[in-house]
Amino acid sequence: MDAEKIRKVACIGSGLIGASWATYFILKGLEVNLYDVKEEFLASGNARIDKNLDFFEEKGIIHSDERKEISSRLSLTPVIGDAVRDAQFIQESGPERYEIKRQILSEVEKDAPAEAIFASSTSGLLITEIAKEARHPERCLGAHPYNPPHLIPLVEMTKGEKTSPEALQCAYGFYKGIGKEPVILQKEALGFISNRLQSVLYREMVDLVLRGVCSVEDADKALLYGPGLRYGIMGPNLIFQLGGGNQGIRGMINNLVAPSNAMWLPDMAKWEKIPDEWADIAQAGVDEEMKNRSPEQGRTNEEIIRFRDEMLVQLLKLHGKF
Ligand SMILES: NC(=O)c1ccc[n+]([C@@H]2O[C@H](COP(=O)([O-])OP(=O)(O)OC[C@H]3O[C@@H](n4cnc5c(N)ncnc54)[C@H](O)[C@@H]3O)[C@@H](O)[C@H]2O)c1
Numbered sequence: 001m002d003a004e005k006i007r008k009v010a011c012i013g014s015g016l017i018g019a020s021w022a023t024y025f026i027l028k029g030l031e032v033n034l035y036d037v038k039e040e041f042l043a044s045g046n047a048r049i050d051k052n053l054d055f056f057e058e059k060g061i062i063h064s065d066e067r068k069e070i071s072s073r074l075s076l077t078p079v080i081g082d083a084v085r086d087a088q089f090i091q092e093s094g095p096e097r098y099e100i101k102r103q104i105l106s107e108v109e110k111d112a113p114a115e116a117i118f119a120s121s122t123s124g125l126l127i128t129e130i131a132k133e134a135r136h137p138e139r140c141l142g143a144h145p146y147n148p149p150h151l152i153p154l155v156e157m158t159k160g161e162k163t164s165p166e167a168l169q170c171a172y173g174f175y176k177g178i179g180k181e182p183v184i185l186q187k188e189a190l191g192f193i194s195n196r197l198q199s200v201l202y203r204e205m206v207d208l209v210l211r212g213v214c215s216v217e218d219a220d221k222a223l224l225y226g227p228g229l230r231y232g233i234m235g236p237n238l239i240f241q242l243g244g245g246n247q248g249i250r251g252m253i254n255n256l257v258a259p260s261n262a263m264w265l266p267d268m269a270k271w272e273k274i275p276d277e278w279a280d281i282a283q284a285g286v287d288e289e290m291k292n293r294s295p296e297q298g299r300t301n302e303e304i305i306r307f308r309d310e311m312l313v314q315l316l317k318l319h320g321k322f
């Protein structure tokens with residue numbers, strides 16, 4: 001199937017991620033059938049979508065006169081067959097459990113058109129496992145968004161053992177065509193790329209706090225006002241290319257990164273399970289950090305989400321994404 005032919009998407013699951021995907025798809029001119037197991041879940045998904053659109057309107061990303069048309073592209077249904085029957089693309093965002101994702105896929109396959117692509121938002125499960133009982137595993141793939149998908153462009157795409165190159169290319173073209181930045185993993189890997197990178201960074205941060213090197217708040221600050229600012233502009237390899245001056249990343253690695261890493265890597269965290277006491281320590285540290293934020297930066301979850309989304313929109317505008 002050609003990516004341009006995809007006009008209708010079924011979003012399965014209307015939670016945090018499903019509602020966010022649905023917002024993005026209707027914003028980009030696609031028709032969306034949103035499904036969840038109960039009317040009340042659909043209602044709260046719908047309320048999230050409305051809130052997301054309010055935000056887009058307030059930020060000038062959409063105009064009030066186009067709002068009605070955008071909203072009209074969304075249909076809600078508690079019947080999965082009705083959601084997928086006329087969809088060319090299925091974005092699954094149900095709970096992160098193999099048995100539920102397999103059950104969703106088997107229900108989807110009863111009614112979805114023969115050529116429809118099934119893309120799972122899974123954060124780290126293997127698509128080979130999700131699709132192992134599928135009738136058409138060749139049309140199943142992983143498409144992991146970053147929260148919130150209505151703002152963040154990354155989609156990490158994974159192929160299972162039986163995913164066809166055509167389905168992968170079609171899905172890639174589809175995401176690219178609606179302004180996403182998809183990357184395709186050449187091999188399956190639990191946790192994909194970005195969550196694995198995030199995990200090693202987080203492991204080291206936990207270790208630093210537990211060793212008494214810094215507080216939770218200062219660890220966040222060190223990342224935010226240092227490397228984090230650059231990471232919003234380019235990735236770590238390009239950063240090293242610039243850090244190496246005329247010698248590029250090769251010089252940077254030979255002269256600085258390799259010798260210094262030889263000194264401190266042996267001293268760094270290697271444990272494989274987050275220490276049991278960490279969740280409570282982290283919560284206490286974050287509570288303190290939230291108290292110390294300025295009112296403009298927000299002090300409650302709700303306020304900080306708003307602050308985050310406002311900053312994201314400004315940054316994404318600089319990246320030419322809105
Ligand atoms: N939360 C994140 O930051 C994040 C980021 C990227 C990807 N993901 C992935 O997206 C998926 C959804 O995560 P979420 O955070 O939106 O979870 P969520 O709990 O907010 O939403 C899950 C939704 O699935 C619905 N659901 C339950 N059983 C279902 C079924 N049988 N069929 C269809 N829907 C069903 C629930 O009612 C709920 O609305 C997961 O696979 C998760 O790993 C999450």
